Amino acid sequence: MAEYNFSDVEQKWQAYWKENKTFKTKEVSDKPKYYVLDMFPYPSGAGLHVGHPLGYIATDIVARYKRLKGFNVLHPMGFDSFGLPAEQYAIKTGQHPAVTTDANIKRFKEQLNILGFSYDWDKELRTSDPSYYKWTQWIFLKLFNSYFDLTEKKARPISELPIPEGLSKEEKRAFIDDHRLAYQDEIAVNWCPALGTVLANEEVIGGVSERGGFPVIRKPMKQWMMRITSYCDRLLDELEDVDWPESIRLSQKNWIGKSLGAEIAFKTVDGVNEVRVFSTRPDTIFGATYVVLSPEHPLVDAITTPDQKEAIDIYKEEASKKSDLERQELDKSKTGVFTGGHVINPMTGQQVPAWISDYVLISYGTGAIMAVPAHDERDFEFATKFGLPIKQVVSADGREISELTEALSGHGLIINSGDRYNGLDSKEFIKIAIEQMEADGTGKGAVNYKLRDWVFTRQRYWGEPIPVIHTEDGEVKGIPESELPLVLPEVESYLPAEDGSSPLARNEEWVKTTDPDTGRPAMRETNTMPQWAGSCWYYLRYLQPDNEMALGDPESIKYWSPVDLYVGGAEHAVLHLLYARFWHKVLFDLGYVSHREPFQKLVNQGMIQGRSNFVYRIKDTNTFVSFGLKDKYEVTPIHVDVNLVDKDVLDVDAFKNSSHEYKTATFELEDGKYVCGAEVEKMSKSKLNVVSPDDIITKYGADTLRMYEMFLGPLEQNKPWNTNGIDGVFKFIRKFWRLFHDGETFAVSDEKPSAEEMKILHKAIKKTQDDIERLSLNTSVSGFMITVNELSSLKCNKRAVLEPLTILISPFAPHLAEELWSRLDHDESISEATMPTYDEQFLKEDAFEYPVMINGKLRTKMTFGADVPANEIQVAVLTSEIVLKWTEGKAPKKVIIVPKKIVNIVV
């Protein structure tokens, strides 16, 4: 019997799609639009493993489904092709990153294409193409030439910035530069010596770089910054408008870290300076028995008394040497030094000592705190260690605890805060205390954010050059738009310089330029943009990747925005998604895009982990024992290449041939087989658990791989890859094929389907559509299997059933569906077909035996169906609703009817 030849069929249809541009997006259409987007990949040298396509398969199914449902679908793919690995490879080998990147992209595209994705490759983009980064630079200039209007809470062109009267030329320029959304600042940045570059806060995790895990230190440097903090409130509030997973919304909220409280001034005793602190608990101000400044705080020297100067200087020196990693070590006990100076608590009027400590961060709030040891854990620890006074001012029951053993961080009744305030509810006192301090001029209500402005420069080669020049007299100017793109120049070496300047600085010829306004010599900016820049707006460029005149056509942007479905990994929860939203909002303010948020619905596909296999070697021998026997010996587990293992059974010969070391190995088998152990780990080369989609496709075909990846479990869930179950899907594909065949010949009958067959079909239509709509793609695959099992046992080969079923399955197994579709005498691609609709009349329940409960106790069974059964109680079934008729006796007190399920009667 001729079996389904997936390999020929898949090649045939992939060639057909490519040749006919089957999936070319229609720009103009009266159909409703649907924009379904994948997070585009960084084209790494390793190629795709079986985990990468998970999200792409899901979006491809949705894209194909929406086409069949009559939507005009945009489903593009591109490459985030600026990035560190290509540059590091370049440093090692001298190979230009563009060459490496091109080769990697070629490989990626091949791998994507054999999966049968319906991308419109005419829309492809690469962030490292000058034609693309021309517009990344253009957006940079827009940010450079805009300011944030605080009253309207939106970006406006810098030309509209109101400038105070009477400023000198230099002051005026400084004033403008101070308001730009992209601006330069000398700040303490996260400098990573190993990578030779500055990193954004978001790229530093626990004191080490996100990429590579190298130590990061703080170093003051002049950097380009993005004024993302202006957008804190909008980035927070407008999260409510999008359909995103709660966990991502929370991550973004936490990252922005908005807290409400008060900013309070503690004047120095001499009245010259004031230490401003931020507190979320101004109600505890009567308990503020000292203040702590961060070692980097600008007032430290002014407050320090001469006899404490030496100790303070030593402490400051030590703190500056510490990396963030060391400062963040949690279990270390608190350190600090008394400045010798005192400040005045504005509410009590008492003098309190001022200390410095590195547990107070210069980068958060005002860089100084009022310490309330009775009600803050950290302050309590500090006060206890240094013998500072602890004063309880909030109490749960209004009484004071004589000997506090821990900080009481909850709310309660105010005590020890003067007759005016004692007895108040502490939450209420927050408002009252702020009002009082505002009246006294000693404090005010304040909002504080954790989010800092975005450090936008990298001292790297492989990124977008920043399109500005520095003039002789120190002015910074954007280059004219007509000069874009500012193409990345060639350099001799890709290594960053030790002083922190970018590799671009090496090309002196390129750096030297002239100021177009004055004709005087000027220097180009040599830093480049961070990798996030290109991915901040790529979803807009897909609409018109070839548009040389504009970022995109406004009509097109209006038609396609927002992205209806965006699928990608949760690792971009804060970085990419926050930056992209920020840029989008600026573009929205300036009138270039039509919607406030770029991505309407976001789904995070889970990670596919590796499933490693192990063999067990008896210590000091070359004998391996099977999994079930290993406990009898002292064994060492050794990773074995999962590609030599099938259903946990080792291919012993292949294993022997895999390495010289194993040539002479001997094996202790169980039931004639060598069984391997298994464990879930990250998929990686070193663990020998990488499964390539290419290998799976060679063995089972792309349709099987697509369906199996969906079948594996819910899309959002992390799950280990396990090839063991793939046979089931493979069998299903062949079984489906066989429905259309009688032996070797294609045989589909035009006979009218039976009621039972119609029911199977319509059930399948309903289930598949419901499942895709809620992205439960695993259950829709199961649903297909049930359907085919049912039809198969009926030996149903009727066109009226099989044809709609082919359409239904085509988003999942497009190659198989196309082949069958053409054999069913259709000339056009199945993607031109229309999704069948279901008819309720075929979905009616059959006669069914229902349990009937009376008073929750009696249990009998009745059959409800077309015939009304006779009992003491007469029951009829109409469609799926059950109607009870009472012929004798009293009507029951309570009748609970659950359609299709149980009749529950309380008499």
Place this chain on the structure above:
RNA sequence: GCGGAUGUGGCGAAAUUGGUAGACGCACUAGACUUAGGAUCUAGCGCCGCGAGGCAUGGGGGUUCGAGUCCCUCCAUCCGCACCA
């Protein structure tokens, strides 16, 4: 520490609004057709029990005629954030 997610057979999992828990698939067992099968088909497959029946969705408690699903509480695993004032 704070926040989020998850917990169902030997395994991956289903159960969409509370309504016959374990669909579907893997593995396994038995059988059929076969020279053979890693092909195909049929049947079985949560646990205890010969059986009728009983017990089962991480543990305990609650609401309900009815709970995997809702509420309280505890436990475990994974993932974020973390001296954020």
